[in-house]
Amino acid sequence: MPVPLAPYPTPPAPYTPPTNGAQSQLVCSGCRNLLVYPVGATSVCCAVCNAVTSVPPPGTEMAQLVCGGCHTLLMYIRGATSVQCSCCHTVNLALEANQVAHVNCGNCRMLLMYQYGARSVKCAVCNFVTSVGTSASTTEQKFST
Numbered sequence: 078m079p080v081p082l083a084p085y086p087t088p089p090a091p092y093t094p095p096t097n098g099a100q101s102q103l104v105c106s107g108c109r110n111l112l113v114y115p116v117g118a119t120s121v122c123c124a125v126c127n128a129v130t131s132v133p134p135p136g137t138e139m140a141q142l143v144c145g146g147c148h149t150l151l152m153y154i155r156g157a158t159s160v161q162c163s164c165c166h167t168v169n170l171a172l173e174a175n176q177v178a179h180v181n182c183g184n185c186r187m188l189l190m191y192q193y194g195a196r197s198v199k200c201a202v203c204n205f206v207t208s209v210g211t212s213a214s215t216t217e218q219k220f221s222t
């Protein structure tokens with residue numbers, strides 16, 4: 078005869094998706110509408126144009142810029158150097174880069190400004206070329222030269 082197992086009162090754990098209701102936003106790859114999606118989703122289907130826009134992996138820092146051609150708000154992954162607008166195909170430079178950094182001239186100590194990423198700066202006063210060793214160990218780019 079089958080021995081009945083003790084009926085432990087184990088209520089089914091309510092399924093709790095790991096989203097705390099948190100939401101994030103992205104721009105539809107089809108119609109450029111701003112879409113809101115729950116954090117954790119991997120893709121979002123646009124209600125307007127039905128385009129499926131894949132969600133960048135968590136931790137990806139998104140940045141925004143306004144297209145120089147059509148003034149549409151574009152989103153891009155921070156660190157990208159250019160963003161092509163899907164509306165007017167204008168390639169917008171997204172250089173972090175419009176940043177400037179400062180260095181003192183190695184010769185006359187004049188404070189020089191240079192574009193972030195530059196390797197050397199020529200002093201406008203004494204024409205001395207100061208090399209910018211911007212933490213070469215960490216920001217070393219693999220240039221295929």
Ligand SMILES: [Zn+2]
Nearest residue numbers: 105108123126
């Ligand atoms: Zn859309």
Ligand SMILES: [Zn+2]
Nearest residue numbers: 144147162165
């Ligand atoms: Zn555009």
Ligand SMILES: [Zn+2]
Nearest residue numbers: 182185200203
């Ligand atoms: Zn100088």
